[in-house]
Amino acid sequence: MTEANPTILHALEAAGRGPEGFNFHSGKGVLVETASYAGLAHDARALAAKLLGAGVAPGDRVALIADTEGDFVRLFFACAYAGAVPAPMPLPMAFGGRETYLAHTRKMMECADASAAFAPAAMKDWLIEGAEGLPLRLVGVIGDLEAVEPDPRPLPTPDPDALAYLQFSSGSTRFPKGVSVTHRALMANATGISRDGLKTRAGDRCVSWLPFYHDMGLVGFMLSPIVAGLSVDYLATRDFARRPLLWLDMIARARATISYSPSFGFELAAQRAQTVDLGALDLSSWRCAGIGGDMIRPHVLRRFAERFRPNGFDARAYVASYGMAEATLALSFAPLDQGLKTETVDLDRLESENLAAAPTAGTEREREFVLCGPALPDHEIECRSPDGAALPERRVGRVFARGPSLLRDYFREPEATAETITPDGWLDTGDLGYLTGGELVITGRAKDLILVNGRNVWPQDLEWTVEAEVAGMRSGDVAVFSVDRDENEEVVALVQCRTKDETARDALAEEISKVLRLKFGTPVTVRLVGAHALPVTSSGKLSRARAREMYLAMVSTAA
Missing domain, CATH: 3.40.50.12780 (ANL, N-terminal domain)
Incomplete structure (x- = not known):
């Protein structure tokens, strides 16, 4: 935090004195929206008055489905200007089901005790379904605020010790936890990133495909560039994946x-x-x-x-x-x-x-x-x-x-x-x-460490060995973890397999088992699953905890 800019709102106002801002691109790399910092601050202040007019009070939490678009940024800062606390929430995963996503999002809204929730226009129906029965004053999209009469009172004065946002861990599923980040902590980190870590300077420019609901996308490439006064060009995560x-x-x-x-x-x-x-x-x-x-x-x-x-x-x-x-x-x-x-x-x-x-x-x-x-x-x-x-x-x-x-x-x-x-x-x-x-x-x-014959074995060592030494394996194809079995620790490898040929599948499982036994001196239970079957977090990392749950469910069903 700096004395000149004690909160991210002060930093946004300061950045607005220059020409910099955010540029949003389509899946073909075409510029579709430009939002200067001055324009963002102006729009966010107007939206903040409408949020207050709709009954959102300072200190309330507001759930925001975080797509890579200007409206998310406007709503994020509208919450901040209103003294409310934005809580970015993930988009659906590419291979996840609607029901699972809605249940996950609902748990996060409950954890945040949200008083309002907003989604991109294309996801309005999903949000309404997921929030059904929750005590929310507002559920909808940014356009729904147009009809709201703004609160005429002055906007609250930003407090450096107030919450700037709630960040949910990318791995949160069954029991999500909201990380409470104050303006003071945010400004300390954003200043450290720009001044000490990356040593930003005049002429720097950023490009990012990282999602706004993950800390590296939100803080690293939305909030820190504002503190540094840098422009950012965005590509949506889903478009990067394609x-x-x-x-x-x-x-x-x-x-x-x-x-x-x-x-x-x-x-x-x-x-x-x-x-x-x-x-x-x-x-x-x-x-x-x-x-x-x-x-x-x-x-x-x-x-x-x-x-x-x-x-x-x-x-x-x-x-x-x-x-x-x-x-x-x-x-x-x-x-x-x-x-x-x-x-x-x-x-x-x-x-x-x-x-x-x-x-x-x-x-x-x-x-x-x-x-x-x-x-x-x-x-x-x-x-x-x-x-x-x-x-x-x-x-x-x-x-x-x-x-x-x-x-x-x-x-x-x-x-x-x-x-x-x-x-x-x-x-x-x-x-x-x-x-x-x-x-x-x-x-x-x-929590991922595996104990094998008195040795601490890292699961990624086994995973990377398979990817490097077994033909046809790709990055992210293997999840290794341990389960308790008859008072012993069983090491399990779930492996994505793209063929249905039983002979080829058996040969693949045998080769993986042999490689791991020779390299690590321990038997490994190899279980093949379909392509794209291994669970990942909202930031795209392999989730060993959910892979373990998946395996235990498979074993239980087979029994």
């Missing part, structure tokens, strides 16, 4: 300098580019190619850099980072202009001793990790042992963080808050990792 090279084309056409993606976005673009003539695509303007939102896969990023080097992409542009919604967004950034910084460790010692040791001459199993940089200024990161003691460098432990960007609480969830935030203000991230030279290395999620 045409990933359009993302790169937009970067080239806009001469954009900053764009982020999880590893799978870079992988998808590189795969699609194998069979496409890229013509005069020029990526030489891209100075910050950020990676975040999932485990960083260095071999994927090297393939991308190699594929697009003839098009001007410089691998030194890669910026590894680490963060989460509970920290508003970012906690660490790797130094700029250095590209990926990695180190290779002895996997046996990592699994058996929780030690990130360099391989020796006799090392047979290795693992490469990406360094995600030091903590943002005014923030601290520690890796701790199970008894809570801070560990020395290169010892793997649970990652804790502290600083001005942390959530206030989980909204109306005091027990969950107490489990996550220590009395002295440290956030338990739920991740495992280690520090080296002051930089953070993430090794996995604590």
Whole structure:
């Protein structure tokens, strides 16, 4: 937070003194809407008076189905000007059912105790159905506010310690939790991202396909650019999934300098580019190619850099980072202009001793990790042992963080808050990792860790091994987890299979089982599922927890 701009509304007003703003593009890359920051502020203030006139009170929560369009941004800031709390909510998943989506969204509205809910015009009927019976004053679309008489009183004065928004975790399903983020925390993080992490400067321009309902899209590419006074060109997430090279084309056409993606976005673009003539695509303007939102896969990023080097992409542009919604967004950034910084460790010692040791001459199993940089200024990161003691460098432990960007609480969830935030203000991230030279290395999620014969095994190691060594496997085709079976831990691999030929299916399952047994010394139950069957979170990451539920349901049905 800065003294000049203590809230995101102050930042929007300041950004409105310049020509910058948001540009929304169609699925063909055509510009369909331009919204200057000055225009957004003007429209949002007018809508705020209508929200108040409709009975939405300061402090009320407002659910917003977050499509990539100007109306979502207007409603988000209208809530803020009215003193209400916007709660962005996801769009339906590509392969999810209507009933499941509506149940999920309803739970989030209940968790937020929302007083109003808005959706894109095409989803109005879905929203009305999902909100049926809930005590909402308004359910509809932005156009429904046209007939509302605005409240004539002055808009509330923004309070830095009031909630700026509620962010629901991308993995929230059965029991969603709303992350409460204050204006003070938001401004601290957005300022740290732009000033210290990406070191934004005059002439920078952003391109994003990341969804507004995820922290990296909302904070990283909607709110932080306002704080930095930068323009952003948007492509909807669904359109990126259909045409990933359009993302790169937009970067080239806009001469954009900053764009982020999880590893799978870079992988998808590189795969699609194998069979496409890229013509005069020029990526030489891209100075910050950020990676975040999932485990960083260095071999994927090297393939991308190699594929697009003839098009001007410089691998030194890669910026590894680490963060989460509970920290508003970012906690660490790797130094700029250095590209990926990695180190290779002895996997046996990592699994058996929780030690990130360099391989020796006799090392047979290795693992490469990406360094995600030091903590943002005014923030601290520690890796701790199970008894809570801070560990020395290169010892793997649970990652804790502290600083001005942390959530206030989980909204109306005091027990969950107490489990996550220590009395002295440290956030338990739920991740495992280690520090080296002051930089953070993430090794996995604590809840996903598998215990095999006294060794701590990371599921992504098994997943990536299958994808790398079994012909026909693609990224995201494998979910590995463990289940309790007869007082033992059973390791299970759910694998997407695209053939119905029984002989081929049996051979695939046997090959996967053999590869994992040889590499990791443990039997693995391999279960084949259909294409696109593995569950993912709203941000596109594989959900091992839901894959585990899926497997248990399959086993129960078979029994």
